[in-house]
Amino acid sequence: MEGTNPVNKKLAAALSSGAVLVLALSGCGGSSDDSDAKLDAWAKQVCLAVQPQAKKIEAANTAIQKETSDNSTPQDVQKTDSQAFQDMSDAYKAIGAAVNSAGAPDVENGAKKQQDAVTELNGIATSYATLKKQVDGLDIKDQAKFADGLKGIASSLDKLSTSGNDALKTLEEGDVGKAMTKQEACKTASPVASSSAA
DSSP: OTTHHHHHHHHHHHHHHHGGGGGGGTTOSSOOOOOOHHHHHHHHHHHHHHHHHHHHHHHHHHHHHHHHHTTOOHHHHHHHHHHHHHHHHHHHHHHHHHHHHHOOOSSTTHHHHHHHHHHHHHHHHHHHHHHHHHHHTSOSSOHHHHHHHHHHHHHHHHHHHHSSOHHHHHHHSHHHHHHHHTOHHHHHHHHHHHHHHO
16 A cells, blocks of 8 residues: 555645645735725735635645545545545635636726636636546556556646746736735635645
8 A cells, every 4th residue: 555655745745836826816925005995895805705715725735635644545545635626626716706706906907917817716726627537537446557647646736836826926916915915814814825835
């Protein structure tokens, strides 16, 4: 059984870096200069929606980390990873829906920034759903094949964590970021992502 552990550790490391994506919407950093009330209301709506999803992503991350510390069977690893990817997919989809329903932030090019971020979040959600299908399709009866399959998934996760949050960063620039830093919900969402990334 030991063959699964090193590979799943790689998976957990890749997943940890994926959790950094949440930071882009958790308003960390930046100063809290006064900005307009409309923008504050927008930031509050988004932050309140992001907070529970950030917790869901952290819980999924923790579940995979736990499987790496136990001497888990391929069945356990498959079941845990599958559920974790499903949860992450749902969380990113929900964040995308929250940004979408908040409307465009009251900044220059706000509508474009908002739509780009929603497209990106939905893309991330789809990527995690694809990873879930891949995990579900792994052969748990063949240890070597299972380990190879996990390696491929870890590699996909690496790519996912290093790409795809440019639109989120763009959305959070300038006044939007400042408005988000003032929101209590965003402050509490931030450590979730940063601790997962450690």
